[in-house]
Amino acid sequence: MKRLVVGAHYGLMDWLAQRVTGVLMAIYTVIIFAAALGGATASREAWQAFMANGFIRFITFLFIISLCYHAWVGVRDIWMDYINPAAMRVILHVLTLLALVGYAGWAVQIIWRL
Amino acid sequence: MPEMTKQRPKHLALHEIRLPLAGYASILHRVSGAGMFLMLPLLIWLFELSLGSTAESAAMFTAVTGNVLVKLILLGLLWAFLHHFCMGIRILLIDVHVGVEKQQAHVSAIAVLAVSLFLTLVLGLKLLGAY
Numbered sequence: 211m212k213r214l215v216v217g218a219h220y221g222l223m224d225w226l227a228q229r230v231t232g233v234l235m236a237i238y239t240v241i242i243f244a245a246a247l248g249g250a251t252a253s254r255e256a257w258q259a260f261m262a263n264g265f266i267r268f269i270t271f272l273f274i275i276s277l278c279y280h281a282w283v284g285v286r287d288i289w290m291d292y293i294n295p296a297a298m299r300v301i302l303h304v305l306t307l308l309a310l311v312g313y314a315g316w317a318v319q320i321i322w323r324l
Numbered sequence: 325m326p327e328m329t330k331q332r333p334k335h336l337a338l339h340e341i342r343l344p345l346a347g348y349a350s351i352l353h354r355v356s357g358a359g360m361f362l363m364l365p366l367l368i369w370l371f372e373l374s375l376g377s378t379a380e381s382a383a384m385f386t387a388v389t390g391n392v393l394v395k396l397i398l399l400g401l402l403w404a405f406l407h408h409f410c411m412g413i414r415i416l417l418i419d420v421h422v423g424v425e426k427q428q429a430h431v432s433a434i435a436v437l438a439v440s441l442f443l444t445l446v447l448g449l450k451l452l453g454a455y
Binding site: 229232233236239254257258261281284285288309313316317320321324 | 357377
């Protein structure tokens, strides 16, 4: 039997994850925008003091993880829609995953060493 | 239905397809998401420079964000983020059955395109240092 390399059973989970991560990032955006209006981005010192705050670092960590998961689902959907040869698609999936895991680590260590 | 399986694969004449406005807004959601994904390294690098404690990172941040090409990319990313944000809210509303009717969906697509462009103008002028 010739099997097609397609997804199975993760559709609902990804649909939900895309919504949850999207809402988290939207809330984070509103918080950062409000902080900017309140002067958190007025100077380099103000910005660094703002980002060094424990709570802000906590929600920034959640934002980074949300962003990378959200981007994984979205970019994988693009490959699934337009890249037909299975080998090429799998390579692109792996490269996307590796890039996003690397970005997450890079971004997290930026806030963790503050 | 054998007549349906006869003409596969079906090649669409993309240049002849006329989408409703919501279709263009939807495609731009994908385009903006892809653009932001591709530019993530630049954004994380700028984030790193903005939080660097050395004078070199401060100078590098000023130099990079002062570059005209970088400014243009950031302006594009600002639009991409705002469009993706507004379209995301539209998607969430449709998920809970708000604005599902054809006319409402058309109006909300116009709203997404208009609001994101307007906010890009307002925040973009700030980004470019106009005020």
